[in-house]
Amino acid sequence: MKRVAVVGASLAGVRAAQELRAQGYDGGIVLIGDEPHLPYDRPPLSKGFLAGTASRESLDLLDTGDLASLALDFRLGVRATALEPADRRVRLSDGTSVHADGVVIATGGRARTLPGFEGAFVLRTLDDALALRAALVPGVRVAIVGAGFIGAEVASTCRSLGLDVVVLEALTAPLAPVLGPSLAAVCARLHLDHGTDLRCGVQVVGCSPAGVSLASGAVVSADVVVTGVGMTPSTEWLAGSGLKVGNGVHTDDGLVTSLPQVVAVGDVARYGGRRHEHWTNASEQAPVAVANLLAGHTAQTYTPSGYVWSDQYSGTLQLAGHPRPDDTLSFVDGDPSSSSFVATFSRDGVTTGVFALNNAKLFTRLRRQALRRPEFQPAVQG
Template identity: 50%
Template sequence: MKSVTVIGASLAGLYAARALRAQGYDGHLTIVGAEPHRPYDRPPLSKEFLTAPASAEGDADPAAEGPLALTDTEELAGLDAEWLLGTRATALDTRHRAVRLDTGRTLTTDGIVLATGAAPRRLPSPAPDGSHTLRTLDDARALRADLARGGPTRVVVIGGGFIGAEVAASCAALGHQVAVVEAAPLPLVPQLGESMAELCARLHGDHGVALLTGTGVRGLRAGADGRVTAVELADGRLLSADVVVTGIGVRPATDWLEGSGLPLGDGVRCDAGCVTPIPAIVAAGDVAHVAGARAEHWTSATEQAATAVHNLLAGRTARTHRALPYFWSDQYGVRIQFAGHRRPGDVPRIVEGSPDDRSFLACYERDGRTTALLALNRPRPFARLRRELARAAQPAPTG
C-alpha cells in the first residue's frame, strides 16, 4: 500500500496510526478528524476535567497539552501524517476507495481505517439552554461553564450508566444538588447483574445524590428565557433543574456510510479481525461491530486498532481480536473495575473485602469456573486475577 487514510482522529484513530508506523508502513498517511483538536483522552472529561476550574487551562489547548493529551509534537512529527482536523467525512465510494470530505475534497486511497467512534443519543424533545450531552472536549467545556454560573445548581442527570454516574459524582463533588433518573429498575444490571449493580447504585445515596429508577423522561421544560427549568418524568413528576445532562448511551457514527455498500447495523460489521467484506477497509473502536459485538471501552479501541492495521497491511484476516473485555469507572472516589464475559445466571461471589466498606473483589462463576471479575477499590488483586482470567480465556494451542 502506498496510501492509507484513517477516518477518525480520536483514540482508535491515533492508535491505528501508531500501529501502521510500528508495523513498518512507510507510505502516505492521512488522518481525518471531525473535531478541531488533536487526539485527546475522553475518560477524564466526566471526572477531573469537569471538576477543574476553567482558569486551570490557561491559554493552552488541553487536547494538545496537559493530562488530556494523548500525543505530543515530537510524536506527531514521527508519525509523518497529514492531519485534516475539523474536517468530516461525508461519503465513501468503496469501489474506488474514495472518501468525500465536507470541504469538497475527495481522498482516493489504497487502504482505509474506519475509526469514527460514536455520537451521544439525545432526547426526542427540543434541547433548551442548560441541557447537555457529554462526549467531546467542547461538550465538557460547555457543561463546566454552565455549572460555574454561580451558586449551588440543581442538576438532573438522565441515565444512570457509567457516564451519567461519573457526571453525577463530579457535580456532587462541586457542591451541586444532584438527581439521577434511570428508566430501568436499577442501573448497570446488563453489565454487572442485579446484586452487584445494587451495590454500585448505593454509591449515589452515600453521597447525597437522589437516584430515581423505573421511570423515563417525557421531556424538558424551559422558562421564558429559553433556559431549562425542569425535567418532566414519564410518571408525571417534575424535577426542578438548572442544568440537565443526558447520558442515555451512544450510537455508532455510521450515517455517512449509508449507501456505501458496507454492512451496517449497530456499527460497521467486521469479522473477528476487524476486517470488513472489503479487505482494504477495516474498522476499530466504538464504530466497529466485531464478530457480533460492539465494545465501547478505552481498552477495546486501542487493542482493536493494532489488529485491524495488521490485517489491513496483510490484505486478509491474518490475526483475530481475542482480548478479554475490560472497563473501569471512577465514581465518588471509588474505582470500579470489571473484566470478563458475564452472562445471565453467573453467580457473583465476594472473595475479598466487604460491600459495606465499598471495597471488595467479586468473582462471577459458572459451573465452577470464573467468568468475570468486579472490583471496587481493589486494583492490585483485581489486576492479578484479571491476568489469570485472560490466560485461561486464550485458546489452547493446536498441533
C-alpha cells in the same frame, strides 16, 4: 499500499496510526477528524476536565515527538461524507477527497439524544464538556438522565463541586443488566452515600426550564439537565459503499470488513455481533486491525478483554471479562458492604468475569489468571 486514510481522530484512530508505523508502514497516513481539535482523550471529560482540575493539554493523545515521528497528514474539522471503494476515495464535507489504498474506520459515534430534551446537555466531545462546565456554576441543581458510567461520573463530578444532583434511571438499579442485582446495589450505594438523589424505575418524557418531566406527571426541578443514555455509531457516511452497517460497521473477527482494504476499530466496529464501547477495547484493537490491513486478509483475530473502569465518587470500579447478570457471583475479598472488595462471576464452574471496588492489586492478579485460560474468552454471538 502508498496511503492509508484513518477516518476518526480519537483514541482508536490515533492508535491505528501509531500501529501502522510500529508495524513498519512508511507510506502516507491521512488522519481525518470532524472536530477541529488535535486528538484528545475522552475519559477525563466527565471527571477532572469537567471539574476544572485537568488542563486541556493533559488530554492530548499526541505530544510533539509523536507528531514528528508519525508524520501524519491531518484533515481536521471536516467530516467524511462518502467512501467510494472502486475509486479508493474518501470524500470530505469541505468538497475535497482523499485517495487511499487502505482505510481505517474509527468514526466512533455521537451522544444519543432523547425526544423532548432539546435543551439538555450531552457529554461526548471536548466542546460538550466545555459547554457543560460553563453551566456548572455554584448553586445550580443538576438533573442527570441515565445512571450508566457517564451519568454516574458526571454526577460524581457535580457533587465534588458542591452541587445538588438528582439522577433519574429507568432501570431498577444502575447497571443492573451488566452487573446483576448485588453489584448494581453497590453502585446505587455510591450515589446515596455521597448525597446524590438517585431515583430508579422512573420514565422521563422531556425537559423544560423548570426541570425534567416524568411520565407520572411530576416535574423534577433542575437548572441544568444532562442526558447520558449511550451513543449512536457514526455510519451514515458509508451509505452506498457496499459495506454492511447496522448498529456499527460489521467486520469479521479480525476487524476486517467485506472489503479487505477497509478495517474498523473502536466504538463503531461490530464484530461477533457486538460492539464494545470501552477505552481499552479501542486501544487494543489497533494492532490486529492494522496487521490484517497490511496483510490484505484476515491473518489475526481479535479477542476483547472486556476490561472497563469507572471513577465514581470515592470508588474506582473495575470489570474484566464477559459476565452475564445471572452468573454466579462470589466475593473473593470483602463483601458488598465493604469500601473495598473483589468478586468473580462464574458460569458452569468457569470464571466469566472479575469485578473490584477500590482493590486494583487483587483485581489485576485475578484478571491475569483468568485471561490465561482459553475458556475465559467470550463465545461469538450471532
